Each structure stands twice: as structure tokens, then as C-alpha cells.
Amino acid sequence: MDYANSDVLDAGRRDTDLLLPHGARGVKVVVVGGFGVGKTTMVGAVSEIPPLTTEETMTQAGVGIDDNPGAKDKKTTTVAMDFGRISINEELILYLFGTPGQERFWFLWNGIFEGALGAVVLVDTRRIEVSFEVITRLEDRRVPFVVAVNTFPEAPKYPVADLRTALALSETVPIVTCDARDRASCRDALLSLMGYLCTLAAAQETA
Numbered sequence: 553m554d555y556a557n558s559d560v561l562d563a564g565r566r567d568t569d570l571l572l573p574h575g576a577r578g579v580k581v582v583v584v585g586g587f588g589v590g591k592t593t594m595v596g597a598v599s600e601i602p603p604l605t606t607e608e609t610m611t612q613a614g615v616g617i618d619d620n621p622g623a624k625d626k627k628t629t630t631v632a633m634d635f636g637r638i639s640i641n642e643e644l645i646l647y648l649f650g651t652p653g654q655e656r657f658w659f660l661w662n663g664i665f666e667g668a669l670g671a672v673v674l675v676d677t678r679r680i681e682v683s684f685e686v687i688t689r690l691e692d693r694r695v696p697f698v699v700a701v702n703t704f705p706e707a708p709k710y711p712v713a714d715l716r717t718a719l720a721l722s723e724t725v726p727i728v729t730c731d732a733r734d735r736a737s738c739r740d741a742l743l744s745l746m747g748y749l750c751t752l753a754a755a756q757e758t759a
Contacts, residue, residue, distance in 0.1 A: 576645050580667050581745065583634070583650040584690070585674035586682025590702045590732035591650040592634050594674060598738035599636025599648065633664055638739065646742060670745050671697040674732065677707045680718055687719060698748050700730035700741040 583591045596603045634650030649664050665671075671690055675683045683699075690697050699719065710718075712727050721727070726748050730741040 576639075576643055578645050578647055579669050581646050581648055581742065582665055582668045582671040582695075583648055583674065584671050584686050584697075585651075586676070586679065586686060589674040589676045589679075589682070590704075591674055594672075594702075594730070594732040594738050594741075595634040595636040595648050595650045597733055597735050598638050598742065600639060601637050604635040633660065638742065640739075640743070640746065644746075648742075665693060665695060668695060670749050671695050672741055672745055673697050673699045674730070675699055675701050675715075675719070676704055677701060677710060677715075678704065680715075683719060687721070696745075696749055696752055698726040698728060698741070698745045700728050700744075703729055703731045 583594055585591050592605055596605070633652065634648070636648040636650075637645060638648065639645045649668070651664055652660060673683060673686060673690065687697075687699075699715070699721065701715065715721075715727055716723070716725075726744050728741055728744050729737075731737040
């Protein structure tokens, strides 16, 4: 899901070899969020391979159902998933799966989340309410996640404490800012998830 006026993104070097380097570990991560919050943009910006997308042109059938006040000129929407890959280092490679935002496609989550280590929840502060059900579903599935607030132009900015309260998040869940169009910013959001997962694993070992 893209900004209405975004240009073609330069995501840096994009390798075509999908095989894991010797000794590297592949980890599955899911990018979730409501309709139009920037999931497709994030996967495309950060992926080092040409991302796989399943975007289709929006039609009159979606009027009143897929309306997105934050992106009035939006013409396409994800109907299955997005896929990309990013090498964090020589030993860790993340496989990214972006979910469709519309509730009528959420039945696809069962397959997309299978084997996932964690998730990044993209949030648009202009429509924070579209994130409530997404977060509830992650909590029900016991999937660890971090919240990344997508810095849309002209989107209101709120203190982290206010966002945490609005989203009913525990104090342990990280909240970071992220520009879904910027590769480095997206990578930092993913690194925050990896750090959070390491913290959870360490806590389980000492419990």
C-alpha cells in the first residue's frame, strides 16, 4: 500500500539469488496493519530482491468498503500478500510477508502467519482505529510484535504514552516511528522487532 504521490522507490541493491548463503538462517516476519497504512510500500522499500506483490486495481465494488481517507488517490490494493527479503547480516536473513489490510481478506492470515517469528504492526495516526482489531488478532495468536508508526505527511504526532494507551499496549511492546518509503527507516523497525524477540527469548530462559 503506497502513498498516493510516491515515486518509484530506490530500495538499494536487489539480488536475484533467493538461496540462503552458507550458514545463514532465514526467519519469517509478517508486516500487518489496516487498509492503506503502507505495508506494500514498506516491503518494497526494504526488500533487497524485487518484491512479489499481489496488488489489483480497485473497482467500484470496493466503494464504501475500502475507502481510505488517508489516501484518496489510492488505485490499487493487496488481495493476497506481499513478499520480500532483507539480509540483516551474514547470519540472519528476514523473509517479509505483507498481509492484506481489508478484513474480508483476513482469512489468508492463517497461512501467512504459519511459522512466523514475529510481526511489525504499521499504524497510521490519522486512522488509528483500523489498528485495534489487527493488534487483537496478534495477541490472540500470541505472536510477538512491535508497533511502527508510519510518518505520513500531515499525519498528527502523539506522545508514545498516548499511543500506548490508545492501542491498549503493555509497557513491554516497543513503539517506533517509521517512514515506509525509506529503506533505512524500515530496516530500523525490523531491527527493533529482532531486538524485542531476543529480549523475550532471554526472559524465557531465565524464567
